[in-house]
Amino acid sequence: MKYLKFLFVLGCAIAISSVSFSQPKYIGSNACKMCHNKPAKGAQFKQWQETTHSKAYSKLDDAGKKNPECLACHSTAGSVSKGLIATLKVDEGVGCESCHGPGSMYKSAAVMKNREKALERGMVIPNEETCKNCHEGKKPEGHPAAKKPWNFEEFYSQINHPDPTLKK
Numbered sequence: 001m002k003y004l005k006f007l008f009v010l011g012c013a014i015a016i017s018s019v020s021f022s023q024p025k026y027i028g029s030n031a032c033k034m035c036h037n038k039p040a041k042g043a044q045f046k047q048w049q050e051t052t053h054s055k056a057y058s059k060l061d062d063a064g065k066k067n068p069e070c071l072a073c074h075s076t077a078g079s080v081s082k083g084l085i086a087t088l089k090v091d092e093g094v095g096c097e098s099c100h101g102p103g104s105m106y107k108s109a110a111v112m113k114n115r116e117k118a119l120e121r122g123m124v125i126p127n128e129e130t131c132k133n134c135h136e137g138k139k140p141e142g143h144p145a146a147k148k149p150w151n152f153e154e155f156y157s158q159i160n161h162p163d164p165t166l167k168k
């Protein structure tokens with residue numbers, strides 16, 4: 001009897017630890033498209049496709065596409081550990097999840113509608129620090145110089161994708 005009780009407690013401990021170890025995974029920008037491409041809500045997917053972020057991988061030369069050092073900033077898939085990748089593809093470049101966090105646990109409409117819940121499940125509301133990880137990060141020697149010095153307001157205005165229906 002004592003032994004059974006021990007097994008039960010052990011089982012609970014394993015169940016609890018596996019819950020805290022279940023981490024959100026990266027699912028790729030296409031998984032956001034179905035809900036975030038409506039013009040009335042700001043068509044974030046289309047907006048992103050028109051920015052250089054969606055082309056950050058395809059613009060690398062063949063050597064760069066294979067170089068983990070380049071991929072760390074030029075592709076979401078290259079900047080996260082392989083174990084956290086579900087359906088994310090390297091060629092999408094700097095995707096939604098580079099800034100908003102891995103989507104597997106917040107992508108359902110019920111969670112997304114509730115900001116607190118979405119934040120609990122891995123959604124990130126990005127800020128300037130998010131950008132600076134790449135824009136002001138250590139670039140390899142010989143890296144092309146930025147066309148303009150970093151300026152959050154100016155750079156953000158080129159990639160922003162507000163949802164006009166969201167109340168702030």
Ligand code: HEC
Pocket residue numbers: 027028029031032033034035036041096097100102103104106107108109112113114115124125163165166
């Ligand atoms: C099943 C539909 C659905 C999917 C899939 C989805 N979202 Fe959402 N998302 C919503 C809804 C609904 C809202 C709430 C705002 C609204 O009504 O437009 C929202 C809100 C957001 C917000 C704003 C949060 C806030 O409160 O400021 C962000 C950021 C976001 N989604 C990112 C993503 C990303 C990134 C993905 C893909 C990984 C994604 N969403 C996938 C439906 C979805």
Ligand code: HEC
Pocket residue numbers: 052059060061064067069070071072073074133134135136137138139140143144145146147
């Ligand atoms: C720390 C992040 C980071 C790393 C590492 C990095 N890049 Fe970049 N790269 C950027 C950013 C940010 C830009 C946008 C321009 C800027 O601000 O420098 C950029 C721009 C570029 C451009 C110019 C694209 C254009 O539109 O003209 C090329 C080419 C490029 N990177 C190649 C590489 C290659 C090749 C490597 C690896 C050897 C690499 N990058 C590593 C962040 C990085």
Ligand code: HEC
Pocket residue numbers: 052053055056057059072073074075076079094098099126127128130131132133134135146147148152154155156157158159
């Ligand atoms: C995961 C790394 C990463 C993050 C995070 C990131 N960027 Fe970028 N960004 C890049 C790379 C790489 C390029 C260059 C893409 C190319 O030209 O191929 C770029 C290009 C840009 C450009 C175009 C610049 C030019 O001269 O062509 C703007 C604007 C920009 N990013 C703004 C932002 C802002 C604002 C944020 C934060 C909200 C941000 N980025 C976050 C990697 C990143």
Ligand code: HEC
Pocket residue numbers: 029032033036044045046048053094095096097098099100125126127159161162163164166
């Ligand atoms: C380079 C970083 C970056 C990328 C890539 C990016 N976002 Fe965002 N996103 C932001 C920032 C910054 C905000 C504003 C956060 C705030 O409210 O302060 C934002 C806000 C949003 C919002 C809320 C808009 C509002 O009015 O509050 C939604 C929805 C959203 N993003 C969805 C997406 C989706 C879907 C993708 C991919 C198709 C995507 N984002 C790609 C940086 C990014």
